[in-house]
Amino acid sequence: MTQATQHSSRPGAGSSEPLLSVRDLRVTFQRQGEEEFHAVDGVSFDVRPGQTVGLVGESGCGKSVTSLAIMGLLPGRGNRVSGSAIFDGEDLLTLSPSAMRDRRGSEIAMIFQDPLSSLNPVISIGRQVTEVMERHQGLSRKQATPKAADLLERVGIPDPKARLLNYPHQLSGGMRQRALIAMALACNPRLLIADEPTTALDVTIQAQILALLKELVVDTGTALVMITHDLGVVAGLCDEVNVLYGGKVVERGGRHGLFRDPRHPYTVGLLNSIPRLDAARGDKLSPVPGSVADNLPWTAACAFAPRCSNAIDPCTAETPQWEGDQVVGFRCFNPMGGTR
Amino acid sequence: MLRFVVRRILQMCLVAFVLSMLIFVWLRSLPGGPVSAILGERQTPARRAALEAALGLDQPLHVQYLRFLERASQGKFGVSTKVLPGEDALQVFLDRLPATVELSLLALFLAIALGIPLGYMAARRHGSAVDTGAVIFSLVGVAVPVFFLAFLLKYFFAVEWNLLPVSGRQTTGLDATRVTGMFVLDGILTREWDASWDAFKHLILPAVALASIPFAVIFRITRASVLDVLDEDYVRTAEAKGLTARVVRGRHVLRNAMLPVVTTIGLQVGGLLAGAVLTESVFSYRGIGDALATAFREKDYAVLQVLILMGAVIFVLVNLLVDIAYALIDPRIRTR
DSSP: OOOGGGGGSOOOTTTSOOSEEEEEEEEEEOOTTSOOEEEEEEEEEEEOTTOEEEEEOOTTSSHHHHHHHHHTOSOSSSEEEEEEEEETTEETTTSOHHHHHHHBTTTEEEEOSOTTTTSOTTSOHHHHHHHHHHHHHOOOHHHHHHHHHHHHHHTTOSSHHHHHTOOGGGSOHHHHHHHHHHHHHTTOOSEEEEESTTTTSOHHHHHHHHHHHHHHHHHHOOEEEEEESOHHHHHHHOSEEEEEETTEEEEEEEHHHHHHSOOSHHHHHHHHTSOOTTSOTTOOOOOOOSOGGGOOOGGGSOTTGGGOTTOOGGGGTSOOOOEEOSSSEEOOSSOSOOOO | OHHHHHHHHHHHHHHHHHHHHHHHHHHHTSSSOHHHHHHGGGOOHHHHHHHHHHHTTTSOHHHHHHHHHHHHHTTOOOBOSSSSTTSBHHHHHHHHHHHHHHHHHHHHHHHHHHHHHHHHHHHHTTTSHHHHHHHHHHHHHHHSOHHHHHHHHIIIIIIISOOSOSSSSSOTTOOOOOSSSOHHHHHHHTTOHHHHHHHHHHHHHHHHHHHHHHHHHHHHHHHHHHHHHHTSHHHHHHHHTTOOHHHIIIIIIIHHHHHHHHHHHHHHHHHHHHHHHHHHHHTTOOSHHHHHHHHHHHTOHHHHHHHHHHHHHHHHHHHHHHHHHHHHHOHHHHTO
């Protein structure tokens, strides 16, 4: 990357070369005796230095699989990955497993959903932080320990020196997530992928963790891919949003544009299912009807058509094509609104 | 941690006490009894009554038990009638203990050294030919009765192919110095290498026979446990940190996967004591198992009582060590 100087100028969308450029990513799961399942079906998006990009959708839309594929963390057997994920000029999908190990934890780090199960129960917090630095920065455990204490302090853990000796079960949920974030930040990664980092936490803690992530992204210029089902999180954090449905990006836009003028009926459905403080008393929430189990195959239809209030004839006969570019666009025959 | 250990030791004392009571009552409810055993064919009602009075067997059971406790606390467990006539029963146990310890340690070592790596490999290659083969092998290990396996080993390796000694602990007539009573160790301590090697050769077949069941159990538990742990989120976290395969395997997978295995190993010690009765009998290996079999056959009640009681105490003691090891591995136990 030559745009290191731009790290400070957030959000910087469009103003610099992408740090990560995912193109036509496909992940197919194949179990013996079962039909192939396209978990990710041609996803493309860019992440620029210092930018926060959201991948949004309900369970099963392929957002977590996308992140695991980029990280090279999908289970070894029973899946097929194609497409490309260019990070800093190299395609992560074709790197050797050992080259990928060198980048994971140092250049690309990841934060997971459930902080308790994501921490090793029998190893102290300190050890779990220092082992990343020992691995990637060639530090000894002794050299890494004071740095680990600094990290814990930076993510807002009080009395960090004492906490280093603690085990995960001795920390609260929020503290555990902070510790996981500290581990992810240990080697100053250029790209951070956060997979539902607040889902398992109380609402008040959620807000704290989001504020912390935002602060860290601004301070360090780290690019952040935020995976969530919660549009509230997106509104507070993301510069750009990709809405995923059935393994495809169905709508993309800047945060403001997307919230003001959503085009895809699914995006509208997601927005309508958020409770609003300014709603009139007695107004009902309108969730998206049905479930992902109703999906049609993308090959000759819009997967969302059976659940869509706006569906017209072509929706169940043809695959909707992408209308737009790498910054803004949608995939729909009969979009809503249209003032954007 | 100290509090944990002290609490476990106190619990252990209680368990040993209850066990002593159960064993005492059980032995006295067996048909026959020491009076018949001693008098044999010469018994008459008058002689029975006289001997019962002399041995205190005419007293109520709880009085007998209290007397037993009192004498046991002084280290007196009665005198052997048949196994080592005239000898103190506790002495029989102490004489035979090193042999069985030596045999059990080698068997346990074999079971662990084979079971854990094989279990890990099978889990890593879940569903492969290696996995299936190892599972079938371990099933055979559990399914074949120990005494039958012992006979097979003896027949082929000792009799047919003449590779290893048929029975005993050391070649008779071999001049060896005794230190601990564990012959292999004694040879090493006194630098009598030939004696040590000879004793080791005698150990191999009984140890393999004895190891078969613990091996199979440790293998199965390791395999299942590793399979569970591989699916854990924290293993994915470790991979996401880019840690080397070795660190992920050792620090994150194996250490967690070992928790149920450690418990299993403790429980297997009970199985080893039971298996020793069969194996030692087949190989005429003079250990506790052999003494126990003889004591049963010959109705040597004092020896029977002390061997069963000590066996139970050893089992409880080993599981105390297991609990401590468990606490060392798992901070959730230690820091509670």
